[in-house]
Amino acid sequence: MSKQTPRTLSGFMELLPPAQQQMERMMEVLRRTYSLYGFTPLDTPVIESSEVLLAKGGGETEKQIYRFTKGDADLSLRFDLTVPLAKYVALHYNDLTFPFRRYQIGKVYRGERAQRGRFREFYQADIDVIGDGQLSILNEAEIPAIIYKTFSTLGLRRFQIRVNNRKILNGFYEMQGLSERSGDIMRTVDKLDKIGADKVGAILVDDLGLSREQSDEILRFISISGSNDQVLSALSGYAGRSPLFDEGLSELNSVSSSLTAFGVPAEHFAVDLTIARGLDYYTGTVYETTLLDHPEIGSVCSGGRYDNLAEFYTDKKLPGVGISIGLTRLFYVLGEQKMLNPDLPTAPADVLILPMTEDLSAAIALATSFREAGIRTQLHCEQKKFKQKISYADKLGIPYVIFLGEDEIAGGIVACKDMATGEQSKLSPADAITLIRAGLAEKNSGAVILG
Amino acid sequence: MSKQTPRTLSGFMELLPPAQQQMERMMEVLRRTYSLYGFTPLDTPVIESSEVLLAKGGGETEKQIYRFTKGDADLSLRFDLTVPLAKYVALHYNDLTFPFRRYQIGKVYRGERAQRGRFREFYQADIDVIGDGQLSILNEAEIPAIIYKTFSTLGLRRFQIRVNNRKILNGFYEMQGLSERSGDIMRTVDKLDKIGADKVGAILVDDLGLSREQSDEILRFISISGSNDQVLSALSGYAGRSPLFDEGLSELNSVSSSLTAFGVPAEHFAVDLTIARGLDYYTGTVYETTLLDHPEIGSVCSGGRYDNLAEFYTDKKLPGVGISIGLTRLFYVLGEQKMLNPDLPTAPADVLILPMTEDLSAAIALATSFREAGIRTQLHCEQKKFKQKISYADKLGIPYVIFLGEDEIAGGIVACKDMATGEQSKLSPADAITLIRAGLAEKNSGAVILG
Structure with a gap:
């Protein structure tokens, strides 16, 4: 009989048993930690109707989506866990009790160009708290505690949770009369780490048409740094000129001040005004988490507060806050960096x-x-x-x-x-x-x- | 803004939080039990190359497969966990140590006609032991112990593991000079529970062209019943006429006799000559598990011994034994029958x-x-x-x-x-x-x- 050469698709992680055991340990830590904070597990289908999954339309991800027909049905594989959550909450609204806290660890699919360390099938591990109409700032304050607990239980020591608030940024641009261009500006400023202040300034002036003065003011603002107290104190100097800014600053103070009670050591937390998160739907606190010894990896856990989870499915206003860990990529990177503990048993039996x-x-x-x-x-x-x-x-x-x-x-x-x-x-x-x-x-x- | 009505595809299980908590408990029992028996967890991709996944070709399931193209690639969603296991073992043969014992709990996809209680996306929970060239009969004897432990830990009391051996059946048909038609005969006999002995006899004679005598002999043979000792003793009356039959009987005796040491109470085990399992690749012990109060559900855990796991991918002879639980369907049926314990906490927090x-x-x-x-x-x-x-x-x-x-x-x-x-x-x-x-x-x- 002629044989078919066995192979696994490129961009699809398939682990040998010892590595799989390590992955299982990581997943078990995530499940346990999320549970400790009162999140309930969810499991939604991998396949959704395309019209439902792509209700938001357009976007850069659309090209990457695995979309196909089966009989008459136009189907797509989920590309994240947020859209299925929005659908779930809108669909089951009457059966849920709010605030609704769920975690989900599941595979998502993006047909990216295959390259080392990029995956087309990968696990995301998400938590979200969804309110019905309103949601207390405490939920935003609790997120860094969950991130801290998760990564420290996994064994990480040298990591930092970086936090900002979109209202502070939006309020600041409002003060500068730049509200309408704040999206473009933030996308530019987001590149600061990669391209440096000079190039960011050049783009702001040459491409976005800001004055040199405005550009300098922005660069001065986002370069505010130091200890959390120093940053918060510097920010208070901008207070009183924009209600939105003041609201954001008050929220940032709330988040920052509750960290001790939540057991988060100061060195694991930093207010960082350069963090904006590209996605437009974040409206309050935003989070990134970086490994101090591996800044090149980028954020390993990101998210933020949003006002309208399910606006494409329902008129109900459903604000929320959530974070996501790209688990497959994190696992891959940890392996590459030799950061997975080789002393833990990985045998199938004791x-x-x-x-x-x-x-x-x-x-x-x-x-x-x-x-x-x-x-x-x-x-x-x-x-x-x-x-x-x-x-x-x-x-x-x-x-x-x-x-x-x-x-x-x-x-x-x-x-x-x-x-x-x-x-x-x-x-x-x-x-x-x-x-x-x-x-x-x-x-x-x-x-x-x-x- | 116009809204997209949120919906979940028909045939895709999406649970509310309390039911999901029950499902998680079931999965946790499976993971823990399988681990206790020395099985290592595996996780293979949901998507495979069509030429790899469908190497075996044809078959009734092919129409049901979710198959599509992405760029140049012809892709398919897995329809069971056995073919991906065969691919995995053939592909990673040099990195594995045999006997290789793995469990996998994962979603599989079959585009069946949608109807109540039928799912297009469903979990299978599989264990398999794969040998390299050979595999001890002890592995076949251990399977009923694992099934017993799994279901009794889940809380089931009234269930029975039914066991047969394909060598006994094939040996018996050999004695009757019916080896070449044994496949058709077994598929007919498999319907005994559903259509009764008279109709089975009629098909054997009218459609398959057996003599009335042969048909009676077959019906007499498969109606052997009673306690395990009675059945085994009746079978010994056929010994000495076919080496294959004798080998099967010796294996069945081995499996049966080790049950006490494995802690399986006699009432949970029955030798049942009507069990053949439709699939052609089973070659030794075969298993089915039925809920005594719900025979209409059919088998909730089935499997058997096979000689060649990966014959479509490799010349290596890889015999194995495995069982599979259709978890999504089982969960659905338990819910319908009100058999899920309502007293266990399902809240997101304590x-x-x-x-x-x-x-x-x-x-x-x-x-x-x-x-x-x-x-x-x-x-x-x-x-x-x-x-x-x-x-x-x-x-x-x-x-x-x-x-x-x-x-x-x-x-x-x-x-x-x-x-x-x-x-x-x-x-x-x-x-x-x-x-x-x-x-x-x-x-x-x-x-x-x-x-």
Whole structure:
């Protein structure tokens, strides 16, 4: 028979088992952390009707969308988790209780040009809080706490959550009489990190037609920096000239002042006026999260406050705040940077039981009792040489091997080998369980990411 | 602005938050149980190249496949998890260690005609053990133990794992000189439950051209029933006439005899000669699992032993054994039958904290300490009347509400209301954590499914 060469599509992540175990650990941390903050899990379809998914229309992403027909239906794969959330909330509005807090970790699809580290199928891990008509500023204040808890639980140490408020920016441009051009200006200013102040100034003057004075004023404003208190204090110098600015400053003060109570250390948080987020729908606090030692990666967790989640589906005003982690890309980058903890077990089992007798019932009963005790156990009964069986445990990184021969069965004991130390001990099954549990607790105690 | 009516595609399950929480519990049980038996999690792409996914070609499912082009690429959504596994094992053969044990819980796609309880996007939850060239019968014997553990942990009581062996069937047809027609015969016999012995006999004689005698012999054979020992004993009467039959009987004896050591009670297991599984690639033990009170649902967990997982991709002989749960359909059926435990918490949070002061820092600090203690906590700081806030907890089923006013803050205590009993107590935050943890342990102690 002629064979089809097996391959996986370019831009689609498919991990080997040890890496998959690390990914699962990351996902488990996200699920647990989001749950601790009172977010409920959601799972929406990967496929939606194109007219529903693309109700907003246009946009740069449209070309990238996986769109196709099946029978009469015009279908598309979701390209983010926000549009499906908007649809969900509008569709199930009467069955939901607001504020509605949900998390979703799911695959999304974008047919980007394939290149290293870019994915066409990738996980996003999102949380959003949606209000019905109104939403307290506390929700915006809580987001940095969730980001902090998430990344510190994952093991990261050197990261910073950068926060700004769109009302401060919009208010500032209002003061300068530049409200109508604030979108273009912010998109330009957003490039500051990449192209530098001189080039930003040149674009503002040459391309956007601002005066040199206006351009300088803008560059002066966004270069305000220092400690959070210093930045907030410098901002207060602009107060009283725009109600919008003042509202934004008050919100930023609220967000900033509650961080201690939320347990976020000051060094993990920075007010940063250069952050605007490209998307037009953000209207209040905006967030980015950067790895201090890897600024080249860009933001690993971003989001913000918006006023109208579902305006394309409903007249209901549904303000919200949310953040998103691009999990597949983050995982890829962490791998590239050798930041995934190699000491955590990635084996499929904690214990490999090697029966040394023809009759397997004692070995099976032992495996059953280990599993009852919560120990991940594999029986190895293949027709292989003893050495090959040990090598099997070794290759997979299974931390413990149990030998069970006539003598052990007769004596009611097991021979347990710690594969890391090579130490072998004969002990009762109950003591073996205690020993293995203690060893596993230690082996599993580290975090996924090397901070 | 004109609105797009939000809708979810027909045949795509989209759950409300309480139902989603139940689904998550089921998935968590599956992940944990599969892990206990030494299976490693895998995650393969939803999209594959059509030539790879459809290498086997033809088949009834081909019409149902979501197939489309993106640029030059001919793509398809996976329609099961077995073909992607075959591709994975063939592609990564050199990086895997055999026997390779993996589980995968993922969405698959089939464009079936939409009808109640039929899904176009649905979860399958699969486990497979793949050997390199050979695979011990123990793996086939272990499968019923995994099925038993899975369903009993989910809470089911009245279910039965039905087992047969294809070698017994093929050997029997060999004895009758009917080897070449055994496929057609088995497909007919498979309908026994639905159409009865008379009609099966009629098809065998009229359509397949068997003699009345052969037909009677077949019907006599597949009607062998009784306790497992009775069936095995009746089968031994056919021994010695076909090596294939004898091999199958020996395997069936092995599987059956190890059940006690695996902890599977006899009443959950039955040797059933009518089970053949339609698919041609099964070659040894085959499994079905039925709910005793709902035979109309059919099998909720099926699978078997096969000799050649990846024959379309590689010359390597990769025998295996696996089972699959159609999770979305099972969840749907359990819901319809009111078998999902309504007493388990489905709220997004365990505790709702209601701050009664302007300054929120004490409430925030309390929420932070609760979360550190592993309690899922939501702060409710919206501009709402007190009654509305209580009603919020009530609607969501949040089991505990904490009030924090001036007096409580001054006294270093909290007021904690148990929403189920209405009981309210004033106690220290530490005591509140103890109280809530104990309450949650009890509330969460039940299984997902009502047996």
